Amino acid sequence: MHDILQIIGRPTPKIDGKIRASGKAVYGHDIVLPNMLYGAILRAKYPVADIISIDITKALALPGVISVITAGDVDVHNISYKRDHPILKKGEVNCIRDEIAAVAAVSKETARKALNLIKVEYRVKSGIFDPLEALKVDAPQINKFFKGETNKNIAHAFHYEHGNLQEWKDKSFCIVSRRYNLPRVTHCCLGTCAITADYSTLDKRLTLYSVTQVPFLYQRDIAHALKMEPSDIRIIQPVIGGGFGSKLDMYPYEPICALLSMKTGQPVQIVFDREEEFLASPTRQTMVIDLSTGADKTGRFTFREVQIIKDNGAYTSWGATTPFVMMQTFSSLYQIPACLFDSYAVYTNNVYAGSFRGYGNPQATFALERNIDLMAQELGMDRAEIRLLNANFPGETTGQGLTYHTCGHKQALETVIEKSGYIQKKSVKSPGRYKRGIGFGSMLHVGGGAKIYRSDGCGTTVKFDAYGYLTIITGSTEIGQGSETVLAMIAAEELGIPLDKIKVINTDTDVKPWDVGVHASRTSFVAGNSLLGAVAQLKKKISPKAAQMLKTVESGLDYRSGLITARQTGASIKIDKVIREIHFNAPNELCVANYYYEPGSQFQDKNYMGNVSGAYAFAAQAVEVEVDTYTGNVKVLDVYVAQDVGKVLNPLGLSGQIEGGVVMGMGYALTEELLMEEGRILNPNFHNYKLPTAGDIPNIHFFPIETQDSAGPYGAKGVGEAPLIPTPAAIANAVANALGVEIDSLPMTPEKVLKAWKKTI
Amino acid sequence: MPNLHTITFTLNGRKLQKTIPASTMLLNFIRDELNLKGAKPGCEEGECGACTVLIDGEPVNSCLYLAVNIDGKEVTTIEGLSLTGDLDPVQNALVQHGGIQCGFCTPGMVMTIKAFHTECRSQNLIPGREQIKKALEGNLCRCTGYTKIVEAVEALFER
Numbered sequence: 001m002h003d004i005l006q007i008i009g010r011p012t013p014k015i016d017g018k019i020r021a022s023g024k025a026v027y028g029h030d031i032v033l034p035n036m037l038y039g040a041i042l043r044a045k046y047p048v049a050d051i052i053s054i055d056i057t058k059a060l061a062l063p064g065v066i067s068v069i070t071a072g073d074v075d076v077h078n079i080s081y082k083r084d085h086p087i088l089k090k091g092e093v094n095c096i097r098d099e100i101a102a103v104a105a106v107s108k109e110t111a112r113k114a115l116n117l118i119k120v121e122y123r124v125k126s127g128i129f130d131p132l133e134a135l136k137v138d139a140p141q142i143n144k145f146f147k148g149e150t151n152k153n154i155a156h157a158f159h160y161e162h163g164n165l166q167e168w169k170d171k172s173f174c175i176v177s178r179r180y181n182l183p184r185v186t187h188c189c190l191g192t193c194a195i196t197a198d199y200s201t202l203d204k205r206l207t208l209y210s211v212t213q214v215p216f217l218y219q220r221d222i223a224h225a226l227k228m229e230p231s232d233i234r235i236i237q238p239v240i241g242g243g244f245g246s247k248l249d250m251y252p253y254e255p256i257c258a259l260l261s262m263k264t265g266q267p268v269q270i271v272f273d274r275e276e277e278f279l280a281s282p283t284r285q286t287m288v289i290d291l292s293t294g295a296d297k298t299g300r301f302t303f304r305e306v307q308i309i310k311d312n313g314a315y316t317s318w319g320a321t322t323p324f325v326m327m328q329t330f331s332s333l334y335q336i337p338a339c340l341f342d343s344y345a346v347y348t349n350n351v352y353a354g355s356f357r358g359y360g361n362p363q364a365t366f367a368l369e370r371n372i373d374l375m376a377q378e379l380g381m382d383r384a385e386i387r388l389l390n391a392n393f394p395g396e397t398t399g400q401g402l403t404y405h406t407c408g409h410k411q412a413l414e415t416v417i418e419k420s421g422y423i424q425k426k427s428v429k430s431p432g433r434y435k436r437g438i439g440f441g442s443m444l445h446v447g448g449g450a451k452i453y454r455s456d457g458c459g460t461t462v463k464f465d466a467y468g469y470l471t472i473i474t475g476s477t478e479i480g481q482g483s484e485t486v487l488a489m490i491a492a493e494e495l496g497i498p499l500d501k502i503k504v505i506n507t508d509t510d511v512k513p514w515d516v517g518v519h520a521s522r523t524s525f526v527a528g529n530s531l532l533g534a535v536a537q538l539k540k541k542i543s544p545k546a547a548q549m550l551k552t553v554e555s556g557l558d559y560r561s562g563l564i565t566a567r568q569t570g571a572s573i574k575i576d577k578v579i580r581e582i583h584f585n586a587p588n589e590l591c592v593a594n595y596y597y598e599p600g601s602q603f604q605d606k607n608y609m610g611n612v613s614g615a616y617a618f619a620a621q622a623v624e625v626e627v628d629t630y631t632g633n634v635k636v637l638d639v640y641v642a643q644d645v646g647k648v649l650n651p652l653g654l655s656g657q658i659e660g661g662v663v664m665g666m667g668y669a670l671t672e673e674l675l676m677e678e679g680r681i682l683n684p685n686f687h688n689y690k691l692p693t694a695g696d697i698p699n700i701h702f703f704p705i706e707t708q709d710s711a712g713p714y715g716a717k718g719v720g721e722a723p724l725i726p727t728p729a730a731i732a733n734a735v736a737n738a739l740g741v742e743i744d745s746l747p748m749t750p751e752k753v754l755k756a757w758k759k760t761i
Numbered sequence: 762m763p764n765l766h767t768i769t770f771t772l773n774g775r776k777l778q779k780t781i782p783a784s785t786m787l788l789n790f791i792r793d794e795l796n797l798k799g800a801k802p803g804c805e806e807g808e809c810g811a812c813t814v815l816i817d818g819e820p821v822n823s824c825l826y827l828a829v830n831i832d833g834k835e836v837t838t839i840e841g842l843s844l845t846g847d848l849d850p851v852q853n854a855l856v857q858h859g860g861i862q863c864g865f866c867t868p869g870m871v872m873t874i875k876a877f878h879t880e881c882r883s884q885n886l887i888p889g890r891e892q893i894k895k896a897l898e899g900n901l902c903r904c905t906g907y908t909k910i911v912e913a914v915e916a917l918f919e920r
Contacts, residue, residue, distance in 0.1 A: 017856035020864030021848060023799020023839030027865060030798035188903050190803050190811055190865040241801075241865030242903050274804040480863030480904050652859040656909055660862065663906030686808035686901065694897035694907040 006560070007493045008714050011652040014485045015499060016239075016478070025239040028194025028211050033267040036196070037066055039260045040111035041253060041270070042101040042118050043280065044093035047679030048127035048349050051091055051100065051120060058117040059103060064110035067263045068118070070101045074259050079225045079250060082155060084145040085315035085352075087225060087252045087259075094127075094142060095314035096679050097280045097351050099252045104260040104268050127349035127679050131311045132288075134346050142347035143314060155316045156345040158323040160608045162331060162399035163338025168303040172294030176374045180367040181745035182287040183673040184311070187356055188691055191241015192272040193281055195254050197261035206258055207234045213247040213479050214517025215509050217453070225255040226262075235509040243479035244664075245355040246281055248519055249317045253280065278684030282354020283674055285319055285345075286311040289367040295375050299386045301337075304330050306367070308343035313352030320345040320353075322360030324452060325445070327608060329364040332398035333444040334372075334390040339399060349679045355519070357661070361445055361725045362668060369441045369729035370743065373736060382426075383440060383733070384417045392444070392618065394707070401609045404616055406717075408644030408705035409442065412620035415642035415703045416440065420622035430738075435627045436637075437738025440620065441726030447646065447717030448614025448709070449599045450520035457598040458527045459513025460534040462491065464542075464591035466583055468562065468576030470497060472534075473505045475515025476527035481720055482653035483523040487531050489650060490713060494535045496559035497575065513594065521718030524649060525614065526599060528713035533595030541591055546578045600711065615709045615717045619643035621662075623698075623730040627738045632754030634670055634735055636698040639727065643702075646709040646717035658702045658723040665727025667692045673747050768832035773841030783829055787821075788812045790828035791838060799839035799868045803901070810900035813869035814838045820876040822899075839868035842875065850917060851875045858913035862904030870900045870910060878917055887918045 019025045056068040071090035079085050089098045101118050105111035128134045128142060134153040141152040150157055169175070196209040206228065212218040215235040223230035240247070253270050260268040272280065288309045294302040312320055323343040331339045376386045391410040397403045417423070422438055430436045449456040461473040472491055478484040488502040506512055515527065542564070543554040550557070550573055552566035565572035579591045599614035622640040627633070639662050648654055671690035675682040683689045708715035732743040741756035763782035770777060772795065781790060788805070791797050791814065800823055803811030807825040814823045815837040842849035848856065851874045861867050877896040881888055888896070893914045897907065 011859075013856050013859065014861060016864075017861050018848060018852075020861050020867050021852035021856050021871065022843045023797075023868045025864055026798070027801070029802060030792075032796075188901075189863070190801070190809065190901065190903055191863065192802075240863060242863040244903070271802075273802075274806065274809075482862065652909075656859045656862060656905055659906035659908040660904045661906070663908075664903070685806060686804050687806075691901055691903065692907075693899075693901065694894045694911060697894065697907045697911070700906070700908055 005493060007489045009648055012485060012489055012650050013652060014482055015488050016484055027191050027241050028196065028209060028238045029191065029271050031196045031209050031238060031269065033196060033198060036267040036269055037104040037106060037264060038108045038111045039102055039104050039257050039268045039270040040115050041099050041256060042115045044096055044098040044100060045120065046093065046122055046124045047096040048125045049093050049122040050125065051093065052123055053121045054101060055119040056101060059114040062110065062114050062117060064106040065103060065114045067104045067260055068101060068114065069259060069263060075227065076255065077225050077227060078145055079221065079252065079255065080316050081318050081320060082146060082316040084143050087255050094349055095351055096681065099256060102256045102260055104264050129348055129350055129679050131309050131346035131348050134348050142349060153347045154344050155312045155347055156320040158327065158341065158343045160327045160331065160341040161339060165303055165305065165338045165340050168338035169294060171296055172302045173297040174375055174378045175292060175294045176371050176378065177292040178371060178374065178744060180289040180291065180370065182363045182366065183746055184283045184286045184676065185668055185672045186278065186281065186283045186674050187242065187244045187246040189242030189244065189246060192274060192277040193253060194271045195257045196267060196269040197257040198267040199258065199261040199265065201265045205232045205234065207236060208258065209236050209238055210254065211240045211247055212237065213240065213243040213477055214519065215477060216514050217517055218250050219509055221250045222255055222258065226258055237477060237507040240479045243518060244357040245359065245519065248355045249282065274686065275684045278689065279681055282317055282319065283351060284356040285322060285353040285360065287363050289363065291367045291371055293371045293375060295379060299379055299381045299389050301334055301390045303338040304336055305340045306330050310343060310345045311350055311353065312345040312347050313350045314347065315352045317352055317354040319355045322355065326360040326364040328400060328402065329361055329368060329444055331400040332402050333368065333442060334392060336399060350676060351681065357664065358721045358725045361443065362665065362728055365441060365443050365725050366729045366732060366746065369726065370732060373733050384422055387413050387440060387442060401611055402616060403611045405711065406646065406707035406709040407616065407618055408707045409618040411705050412618055412642035412644055413442065415705065416620045416622035416640040419701060419703060420624060420640045422622060433629055435629055435738040436624065437627065437734040438622060438624050439730045439733025439737055440622050441729035441733065442620045443618065443722060443725040445617050445722050445725060446520050446613035447525065447617030448711055449522040449526045449601060450613050451599065451601045451603050453516050455598060456516055456526065456601065457596055458515040458530040459594065459596045460530040461513060461592065461594050462534045462538050464579045466576065466580050468497065468579060469501045469503065470495065471503045471505055472531060473512050474527050474531065475513045476506060476523045477518045478506060479518055481523065481657065482650065483527060485653060486524045486649050487527060490528055490531050491535060494532065494559065497562055513596065521617065521720040521722065524716060525712050525718050526597060528716065530595055530597035532713055533597050534593050537593035537595055538591060541582065541589065541593065542578055545582050546573060549573055549578060549581065614711045615646065617644055617717045617719065617722050619722050619726060621726045621730045623734045625731060625734040625738055627735055627753060629757055632750030632757065634748055634753060636666055636731060638699045638701065641700065641702045641723060642705055643722055644705040644707050644717065645719050646712045647706050647715035648704050649714065649716050654704065654719060655702050657719050659700050661723025662700050662727050663692050663697055665724040666731065668746060669728035669731040670747050766829045768829055770831045770833065771835040773837060773844060781828055785828040787823035787826040787828045787831065791823060797838050797840050801865055801868055803865065810873060811866050811869040813872040813900065815872055815876055818876060818879060820873050839871055842871065849875065851878060854913040854917050855910065858909050858916060860905060860910040860913040866900060866902045870902065873897065873900050874914055890915065
């Protein structure tokens with residue numbers, strides 16, 4: 001069907017690139033509506049305290065202040081995945097993010113001034129900031145809205161197992177057990193949280209200009225929070241300044257903004273400054289991972305036993321469900337006959353964790369890949385050999401029931417082993433101050449959506465106008481990842497029209513068909529398949545007329561270069577002429593078509609067994625580092641990435657995802673940590689929270705592995721999260737290799753590395 | 762009453778006069794008073810570079826620069842680079858080389874590169890990769906991993 005592709009597979013600049021380059025793209029920060037007010041939120045002064053009184057009189061009296069609201073003024077439901085999160089807090093605060101009051105005023109300055117005039121009297125209490133403390137029998141219940149299932153402070157527990165653990169333990173020749181600690185990091189989207197709410201008191205409808213990455217789930221959530229009908233809420237997504245999972249949940253500031261608009265009858269805008277962004281937007285879960293892994297004498301893996309304690313913070317977000325993904329890595333990355341997995345998201349009075357690109361997988365992969373190096377060491381095996389021996393393979397159905405119709409794991413490993421020059425480099429010792437090392441990491445991630453919601457589908461409408469321009473109305477969302485461009489490329493490929501005659505509409509829930517949202521690296525796969533379905537329907541309308549006009553059969557038509565051509569005769573006709581013929585002649589029909597695509601994946605059963613994704617993505621990375629043994633500084637020199645992407649759709653967008661992911665993983669590995677003390681954030685700014693800069697970047701060598709998965713569009717699989725996942729593991733293995741030390745936590749700060757090094761000398 | 766100052770300046774080639782409080786920051790002045798939304802508030806404390814504009818050709822973090830100080834000077838914002846309808850070569854290079862994902866850092870990145878490019882050109886210098894990276898260190902990007910941005914800058918000098 002796709003013998004010679006015209007556009008797919010060719011480097012294609014983003015179709016929305018020019019508008020973003022010119023400063024004309026409208027982000028949430030840039031929206032100004034007539035009569036708009038500015039909102040601001042008063043947050044807790046102490047992480048844990050009783051609120052004795054709130055006095056808003058002075059704030060209300062400030063000229064320019066239109067409204068001040070507290071919990072007593074609103075009739076709302078709790079929000080969050082476990083409905084354990086009050087939008088405005090009443091009687092007590094349990095986290096330094098807690099929202100106590102909100103102001104709407106005529107200017108940002110007035111709103112901020114008003115916050116300072118709100119007087120809150122607190123009775124300060126001691127809190128629990130360590131999940132292990134929260135698990136103790138005498139610990140108080142941290143979230144009173146939570147109905148404890150197993151334990152008063154366990155927000156979410158997962159238990160998974162396959163195989164006979166004891167039998168495989170007995171068969172093990174070597175067993176490695178370690179504890180790993182993973183830090184709190186945050187997304188640092190360059191565009192901070194922003195929302196504009198516009199409530200119409202006339203028709204009781206609410207329009208939200210929101211940066212959500214899951215507009216339809218968000219519409220439902222916000223309706224529940226505000227006790228409204230979802231259909232009375234319209235979500236318009238302005239250009240989104242970065243997502244990375246941070247916009248998967250709805251947070252209190254969003255319904256608060258809506259409430260201010262409802263109270264005032266005016267549009268209200270809330271934009272976070274950077275400090276508020278660090279304070280009040282979600283984080284990746286901190287984790288303590290206890291992992292035991294075994295291998296037999298030949299190096300074949302035997303079992304994995306893992307227990308994970310995650311710091312949930314004071315409320316529960318989607319992030320509590322990251323074990324869905326983590327257990328896949330433990331159960332199914334490399335061949336593994338037996339696995340026992342338990343995880344506990346534990347309430348504390350820390351800031352709550354959310355979802356972040358990779359969804360628990362960078363943490364799981366870090367622990368797993370560290371243990372593999374340690375097992376290789378104990379067995380006296382080569383680190384590359386042991387990975388190749390245990391690699392996943394096509395046709396494999398794992399203990400958890402994941403079925404790998406295609407699998408480029410082994411090929412990815414072979415590629416990075418070869419390209420990194422590992423064989424030549426591994427025996428070279430660096431005698432001086434600077435020590436070099438190479439490390440490996442693999443990864444498994446869903447690559448064809450993930451069936452965790454009632455539908456994992458996406459709807460698409462395509463419509464041709466009378467001049468041959470195509471509008472794609474897709475349920476999916478562009479958050480910078482380039483999916484809009486991939487969709488336009490697919491339509492261009494299938495209909496033979498140029499990219500500049502294609503428009504993508506994807507920002508309005510009143511217009512676009514349903515989609516579950518941007519997550520699980522699913523957009524190109526799911527929205528791509530949905531578009532292919534819609535285009536096929538469209539062609540069913542166009543082809544009969546074109547065949548009639550060209551005096552040929554429908555199956556003998558080619559769509560190319562704006563023409564429809566009869567293969568047999570070579571006669572052709574402009575596509576827009578056919579469209580007009582259909583439109584303006586009886587029986588007068590528009591060239592519009594719809595399609596809803598649902599991936600052929602399964603829901604997992606209560607034991608988490610089942611083939612949850614339409615396809616699976618694999619990758620291997622090899623990283624070479626140079627460590628300064630005087631300072632502990634780690635320089636990442638080269639990163640070799642081989643990733644099973646199924647099929648390359650847009651090489652330019654693809655390598656952009658790879659490079660961005662690797663550098664994000666590097667930040668997680670080396671420099672990033674949101675430091676907390678007694679529930680307070682110590683470094684809420686870019687000066688002390690260290691993101692990688694241009695000066696830090698390594699040479700990134702990318703080798704796509706094309707396994708042509710028949711489930712994906714043109715054979716493609718999901719890409720977006722994957723490149724971040726193995727990077728921290730591979731860097732840690734490289735540092736361990738360079739210095740002959742153990743690395744059991746991130747970030748590998750110079751201080752930590754130096755300490756480990758000094759232990760060896 | 763705030764301490765008001767009348768300033769005269771050139772904005773993207775046009776001469777303007779405005780009376781503003783002494784405490785107004787240039788970024789707020791550009792975004793809220795002049796209604797040019799291209800320069801972005803990424804951190805408003807001089808760390809991220811998303812608000813970079815040119816003052817007499819020099820890149821500055823407009824979030825830390827008092828607007829009264831543009832009196833008598835020439836200010837170029839991102840909007841000033843594509844006045845003729847075509848993208849500036851810097852903008853075009855970023856688009857063509859895939860240096861833009863979410864795009865929030867892009868206006869500031871473009872202005873930094875524009876100043877760097879002009880400076881190098883005036884000295885007949887073709888910078889190496891490390892010099893380019895150094896020049897971009899004040900502009901944070903969370904999406905691209907910088908590689909394609911560096912490649913775009915390299916391409917600018919290859920012409």
